[in-house]
Amino acid sequence: MYQQATQAYQQSANTSASADPRALEAEALMKAAARLSVLQREWDTVSREERNETLIFNRTLWTIFVTEATASHSELPLELQNNIANLALFMFNRTMEMMGGAEPEALETMISINKSLAAGLRGQKANI
Incomplete structure (x- = not known):
């Protein structure tokens, strides 16, 4: 599952190579938020497997974010790294x-x- 999410993220990045990385991250967060919203609405009608797939997609996305944000090569301020880790x-x-x-x-x-962070990456005020 991790590999699938990573491949989807990379494919999105490859098809939008000229796009701003922050915009790609915002898009990924909004996709995860949309999937979670659908899951919430349809909770009683989806299988446990489908629930877990959506939850794992979001977790994988966050694994990628926290790994990159806290990597030794990260240029993010320590406080922001800590906030993302939390x-x-x-x-x-x-x-x-x-x-x-x-x-x-x-x-x-x-x-x-997810929506708030996506809005921030886009330089917008969160509208949730």
Whole structure:
């Protein structure tokens, strides 16, 4: 699953090579937020496998973000690196809660974080 998400992210980057990397990251976050929103709405009608696939997609995206943000070559300020790491940790923990049977309303915070971060990457005010 990690490999699939990475390949999808890379393919998107390759097809938009001239695009701003921040715009690509924002697009990936919005895609994850959209998938989580659909999952939340259709929680009772989707299989456990489909739930987990969507949750793992989001977790994989956050794994990529936190890995890049905290890498030794990262030029991000330490405070921002720590903030991203804390958000990723929240996402990882919430993902486990959702896989363990939490109510679909618990997805709302994950969706909001993805949308807010995407808006910030686009230089927009979050509209959630």
